[in-house]
Amino acid sequence: MKHGRVPFILGFLFPGLALYGVFVISPFVQAFHYSLTDWTGVAPEFGYVGLENFRQLWDDSLFRTALANNLLLLVIVPTLTVLLALFFAFLLNVGGGAQRAGVRGIRGNGFYKLMFFLPQVLSVPVIAVIWSVIMDTTPTGLLNSVLGWFGIGAVGWLADPNLALWCVMWVLIWGSVGFYLVLFNAALSSVPRDIFEAALIDGAGRLATFARVTVPLLWDTIQTSWVYLAILALDVYALVAVMTAGPGGPDNATQVISLQIAQNGFQFGAAGYASAMGVVLFAFTLLIAALMLRISRRERIEY
Amino acid sequence: MTDTLRDERAAPPETPPPASRPDRSDRPGRGGDRVVTAVSHGVLVIWSVLVAVPFAWALVASLKTSGEIFGSPWKLPEVLRWSNFSRAWDQGVGDYLVNSLVVVTGGVLLTMLLGSMIAYVLARYEFWGNRFVYYLFAAGMMFPVFLAIVPLFFVVQTLNMLSTYHGLIFVYTAYSLPFTVFFMTAFFRTLPTEIAEAAVLDGCSHTSVFFRVMLPMAKPGLLSVGIFNVLGQWNQFVLPSFLSPEKPVLAQGIATLLASQRYLGDWGSLFAALTIAMLPVVIVYLIFYRQIQAGLTSSSLK
Numbered sequence: 001m002k003h004g005r006v007p008f009i010l011g012f013l014f015p016g017l018a019l020y021g022v023f024v025i026s027p028f029v030q031a032f033h034y035s036l037t038d039w040t041g042v043a044p045e046f047g048y049v050g051l052e053n054f055r056q057l058w059d060d061s062l063f064r065t066a067l068a069n070n071l072l073l074l075v076i077v078p079t080l081t082v083l084l085a086l087f088f089a090f091l092l093n094v095g096g097g098a099q100r101a102g103v104r105g106i107r108g109n110g111f112y113k114l115m116f117f118l119p120q121v122l123s124v125p126v127i128a129v130i131w132s133v134i135m136d137t138t139p140t141g142l143l144n145s146v147l148g149w150f151g152i153g154a155v156g157w158l159a160d161p162n163l164a165l166w167c168v169m170w171v172l173i174w175g176s177v178g179f180y181l182v183l184f185n186a187a188l189s190s191v192p193r194d195i196f197e198a199a200l201i202d203g204a205g206r207l208a209t210f211a212r213v214t215v216p217l218l219w220d221t222i223q224t225s226w227v228y229l230a231i232l233a234l235d236v237y238a239l240v241a242v243m244t245a246g247p248g249g250p251d252n253a254t255q256v257i258s259l260q261i262a263q264n265g266f267q268f269g270a271a272g273y274a275s276a277m278g279v280v281l282f283a284f285t286l287l288i289a290a291l292m293l294r295i296s297r298r299e300r301i302e303y
Numbered sequence: 304m305t306d307t308l309r310d311e312r313a314a315p316p317e318t319p320p321p322a323s324r325p326d327r328s329d330r331p332g333r334g335g336d337r338v339v340t341a342v343s344h345g346v347l348v349i350w351s352v353l354v355a356v357p358f359a360w361a362l363v364a365s366l367k368t369s370g371e372i373f374g375s376p377w378k379l380p381e382v383l384r385w386s387n388f389s390r391a392w393d394q395g396v397g398d399y400l401v402n403s404l405v406v407v408t409g410g411v412l413l414t415m416l417l418g419s420m421i422a423y424v425l426a427r428y429e430f431w432g433n434r435f436v437y438y439l440f441a442a443g444m445m446f447p448v449f450l451a452i453v454p455l456f457f458v459v460q461t462l463n464m465l466s467t468y469h470g471l472i473f474v475y476t477a478y479s480l481p482f483t484v485f486f487m488t489a490f491f492r493t494l495p496t497e498i499a500e501a502a503v504l505d506g507c508s509h510t511s512v513f514f515r516v517m518l519p520m521a522k523p524g525l526l527s528v529g530i531f532n533v534l535g536q537w538n539q540f541v542l543p544s545f546l547s548p549e550k551p552v553l554a555q556g557i558a559t560l561l562a563s564q565r566y567l568g569d570w571g572s573l574f575a576a577l578t579i580a581m582l583p584v585v586i587v588y589l590i591f592y593r594q595i596q597a598g599l600t601s602s603s604l605k
Contacts, residue, residue: 004508004509005428005509006430008424008508008509008510009424009428009430011510012420012421012423012424012513013420013421013424013436015417015420016417016418016420016421016480016484017421017436019417019473019476019477019480020439020440020443020477020480020481022458022462022473022477023455023458023459023473023474023477023478024443024446024451024477024478024480024481025439026454026458027451027452027454027455027458028446028450028451028454030454030458031450031451031453031454034453034454041453041457088346088347088350091343091346091347092343092347106340106343106344106347108344108347111351112347112350112351113596114589114592115350115351115354115355116350116351116354117592117595117596118354118355118358118585118588119354120599121534121538121584121585121587121588121595122358122538122581122584122585123537123538123539123540123553123554123557123580123584124538124540124554125540125554125555125557125558125561126554126557126577126580126581127357128558128561129557129558129560129561129573129577130357130358130360130361130577131357132561133364133372133570133573133574134357134360136373138373140373140374140375140376141373141376142360142376142377145376145377174353174354177350178354179599179600182596182599182600183600186596186597186600206339231445231447234447235447235448235449237449237541238540238541238558241544241558242558242561257449258449261449261452261453262449262452262545265452265453265456266453266456266545271453271454271457274453275450275453275454278447278449278450278451278452278453279450281447281449281450282446282447282450285445285446285447286445289445
């Protein structure tokens, strides 16, 4: 067994590590390096400017708009997605009758999960294109025609600076709810049913069982989900790039950090500056993950 | 203990005959159950409709004219415009489809091979730096791609791999490795060691133990993470839109087509292109949805 052990280990690690090093690790390290330079990305030479890029970011109103939009997404998208997914998980599991409050759930459970999860398997551009046509601004657009049935006039949707970001958020939430529903449902099914039955025998109603038993049992999963969704909200690019005018419009209403990085790095010849934005994005990601895991730390329930 | 309890519950003496509805409550004082069930179904059906209508509408729109799509959005097409599909194909969808197929096939095969090799070594061999390599990959799951995208572009450019199949395959593989390694390491740890040990006693080399014994045993794990990678790479948009502008993959091509239809106004062919992009994924999903749901969500439960 000893024979050829070291060459074997190195041989198995090397190809994957080499690819990972060249295409993942090195660009990440370089991003930190370039964030301290005035590199244009066009010419090979560059000079070190210290933290000048970060100081400029502070004064860059467009970047601040983008950051504010990302932060709004960060608050709204995870919160609404988790709440909706929990609500649907509740209906799936409790709707089937109090006796089965645990895991058996409602009839057609499988069908609902099949439907809800569907957006998750399709690429973001496909979803973005469909929704941007549905949100057509003419009175005969699909969504506006529905409003028309109720006598409401045509809405500007993505063309309205006050609505555009909310339209993007809706599509993000619409696409994510199914995934988290299935996730919560899977987590619930690993909880022994005795726990739910005990609660019901003790006279707890369905709602109380859900709030006092189910949610605490799912707390770990909810917490992880929140972090994933927060990263999704910080990283959002494809939806905005495909759906919005500009992209990032109208009036920069849907400007986000990823768009700013792409514009500065590839169009404005400011690769160093774009890298500094990337570093800020990374700092936020770390901060949110650390905060969430810290604040929401509770006693883990063993069963 | 729990198991015996479960078994008892499986066939309790007072279980109602199978003909009775499983969601009917026999408890006194729970008469509201039917109402709750009905309301639950109502809400769940509404969300199902919200999910289904956009996709169904896009499918129907692929057979309509632009005028019909925007003028009478709820009506079926007067004439089925199959020509939308041939125009979509001519606008490049055929090429995009081929590009996606080549890149995803190469990317997933390479990811699975390299990922399970690394995972196997990390799971089964003690060596200096084992934990370091493991956390190096685990950390990769947390990095935002946009931190790396600008330097990554220049790395790929320097290697002359922009808009090439092998360039995209390498990049897709590199970015799929963290999750694959993470998942497969956990999976290899669960496999029994006896068979591998017996194979070694029979004179098998480390390499052939892996390929002949361990990989076949790891099939369920490979399948889950494989499905995850196929979907992830098929739907990849950010990486190719910066690294492969001249050889667009399907997801990227769809976005380009939307931009060009804003001038050309041929919306029927856009929806035909969408349908070509959607249908294979939806069909695969309908066949494998249990595995897909389990595979995609298991990443977050681990």
